[in-house]
Amino acid sequence: MIKEPKHDPKKCTQHIMAVHDAMYILNGRWKISIIASLCFNTLRFTDLLREVEGISGKMLSRELKNLEENQLVTRTVLNTQPITVEYQLTEYGHTLKEVIDSLAKWGYNHRKKITGKE
Amino acid sequence: MIKEPKHDPKKCTQHIMAVHDAMYILNGRWKISIIASLCFNTLRFTDLLREVEGISGKMLSRELKNLEENQLVTRTVLNTQPITVEYQLTEYGHTLKEVIDSLAKWGYNHRKKITGKE
DNA sequence: TGTTACAGTTACTTTTAGTAATCAGCTGAC
């Protein structure tokens, strides 16, 4: 007996594949948090180290490189003393804002559910 | 000199924290893909093994347990021969649909950008 | 001269994930 699918299997597969593609870029524990932090402000390395809770210098450095390679973030060395480096979302990086916002919304509600508080 | 923030720092922190909370639940390479697969259909263990591209039995088993603990998925043993086990999103699991959809949308556009094809 | 801040990097350890084999219960074929 051939199963009658409840939904268009082609659309399902496309949907699942698209999620897979997105997660391939956003893989690892830190990228989404880094992007979320950069959604509001341009930040320096040390700022990010403070904002992204729990990340180490090594991982931050590595993840930023990867985000730069994928054209989601730009790195700008400023001519200050000591030198400072600014990271900011590219225009393309900002297209992730919707994803970040829906995650934030869910996370916010989840915290309410778990703690029972506002 | 105290920096004048461009945005409400309280709201920023809340936003970033909310994303952090969401990612704490959705951590690892597989959970989001599993949830995406279950968005459309109830699926059996073996179905998921096929649908979630690249996952191993060990990881699938582990991730499903974790999702069950977090009340995003239910596990139902059916009285068939051989026994089959159905996994489905809980009502709470379905609240992630918006997240999944925005990821799918982004992933779909990203693929277009990279391949230049539809 | 010693301390601090900047943006990382390096060597080493721990954790997590991947691979492939195996388990147990049952069916149907030979």
Add this chain to the structure above:
DNA sequence: GTCAGCTGATTACTAAAAGTAACTGTAACA
């Protein structure tokens, strides 16, 4: 009756990823 195959896993072993803490080098500050 026993062998292969399906179900949903689990186990031992290996490889990859992430975490930790120390360190680099430049320059301002005290």
